[in-house]
Amino acid sequence: MINFFDALKTICDTSPDRFVANAYWLTFRFQTAVTTIRIIFEDEQTGADITISHMTTLPDSEKGNGHGSTALQKLISLALAHNLKRIHAVQVQDRNASFWKRNGFQKTGNSTHDYIYIPTGDTSL
Numbered sequence: 001m002i003n004f005f006d007a008l009k010t011i012c013d014t015s016p017d018r019f020v021a022n023a024y025w026l027t028f029r030f031q032t033a034v035t036t037i038r039i040i041f042e043d044e045q046t047g048a049d050i051t052i053s054h055m056t057t058l059p060d061s062e063k064g065n066g067h068g069s070t071a072l073q074k075l076i077s078l079a080l081a082h083n084l085k086r087i088h089a090v091q092v093q094d095r096n097a098s099f100w101k102r103n104g105f106q107k108t109g110n111s112t113h114d115y116i117y118i119p120t121g122d123t124s125l
Contacts, residue, residue, distance in 0.1 A: 028071035033062035049084035
């Protein structure tokens with residue numbers, strides 16, 4: 001079976017973060033936009049398999065057109081296919097809460113505004 005990082009390269013461009021071990025920048029290219037997601041793999045601070053620490057879509061005029069959700073759902077599908085179920089989004093701004101909820105995340109209630117992905121029908125988390 002192809003490993004997670006090799007599989008990532010089939011859905012987006014990847015580059016390691018120069019400053020944080022196990023962190024990577026993922027770039028999803030669409031016809032009119034680019035969505036970038038920074039992940040930390042096997043994050044010791046959160047205990048997650050994957051932690052999403054940054055996410056943006058550019059240009060700003062393309063925000064709200066579904067590019068972020070498409071990129072995020074591709075990442076989630078790939079992670080779940082590789083049995084990486086604990087997916088967190090950290091330091092989510094209040095103005096972005098509805099985006100994360102629409103994409104299957106629930107607020108953890110901690111002081112840093114983190115969210116955790118809950119796979120549909122999965123109660124093991």
